[in-house]
Amino acid sequence: MNEAELRQQMVDLARSMFDRGYATGGAGNLSLKLPNGHFLATPTGSSFGRLVAEDLSVVDKDGNHLSGKRPSKEVAFHLAIYEKDPNCNAIVHLHSTYLTALSCLENLDPSNAIKAFTPYYVMRVGELPVVPYYRPGSPHIAEDLAKLAGKYRAFLLANHGPIITGSDFLDAVDNAEELEETAKLFFLLANKPTRYLTDDEVTDLKGRGK
Ligand SMILES: O=C(CO)COP(=O)(O)O
Ligand SMILES: [Zn+2]
Structure with missing residues (x-):
């Protein structure tokens, strides 16, 4: 996809x-x-329902703002993940209801x-490691993610919300939807005897693709 198509895809899937x-x-x-090695990001404060393709922010790998509106205050953590994970070509960060509720629970397995x-x-x-609470926009989020990126496909920011990676933007959105649905099921199953997948069943699934 060229840059114009990628901009439109971000606007359309964000709206969805x-x-x-x-x-x-x-x-x-x-x-x-982006195909030229730069990154397209949502402008800070923007609603997913009202993105405008020409207003989307472009930054380089060091976070320099090249064009569009002022980028998200979380652009540093996005760049930290891209730097450490060569398979990641798109990132979705949400405050979606069930994953954010999960992120507020005590005694999560980090x-x-x-x-x-x-x-x-x-x-x-696969797995969902937890990054301790830092205020939104804190450089500590990027520092902690730099240690985890490349080993995991998604992360949960404590008392904040999820970060989901993908091989392209559509893949990242699909992964985000699957993860939010999983968190919803987690709460539906709370206090009910649950059969978890066994280690052998998990191993069998890994590496098989989607
Ligand atoms: O989710 C957010 C902060 O974590 C939103 O911040 P931005 O609007 O700057 O992207
Ligand atoms: Zn956030």
């Missing part, structure tokens, strides 16, 4: 997520890698907030 309640107000941010109970969670995400 907004319309289906994955994003509200000005929360969350999106980015993708290495994996959701133990697998469905195959698609394993196939699209």
Whole structure:
């Protein structure tokens, strides 16, 4: 896809997520890698429901603002992930309801907030490590993610929300939807005896694709 098509794809899928309640107000941010090596990101404070293709921000790998409106205050954590994960070409950060509720629970396993109970969670995400709470925009988020990126496909910011990567923008959005649905099921199953996938079942699913 060329840059114009990628800009339109970001606008269209962001709007779709907004319309289906994955994003509200000005929360969350999106980015993708452009064919020229720069990055397209949502402007700070923008609503997923009202993005404008020409207004989207372009930054270089060092975070220099090249064009468009002022980029998301989280652009540093997006860039930290791209630097460490060569397979990541797009990132979705949401404050979606169930994943954000999950991020506020005490005693989450920092290495994996959701133990697998469905195959698609394993196939699209696998594990969900938790980054401790820092204020939105804090450089510490990027520092912590730099240590995890490349080893995981999604991350949960404590008391904040999820970050989901993808091989392209559509893949990142699909992964985000799968992860939000998994968190919804997690709450539906709370206090019910649950059969988790066994280690062998998880191993069998890994590396099989989607
Ligand atoms: O989700 C957000 C902060 O974590 C929104 O910030 P931006 O509007 O600057 O992208
Ligand atoms: Zn946020």
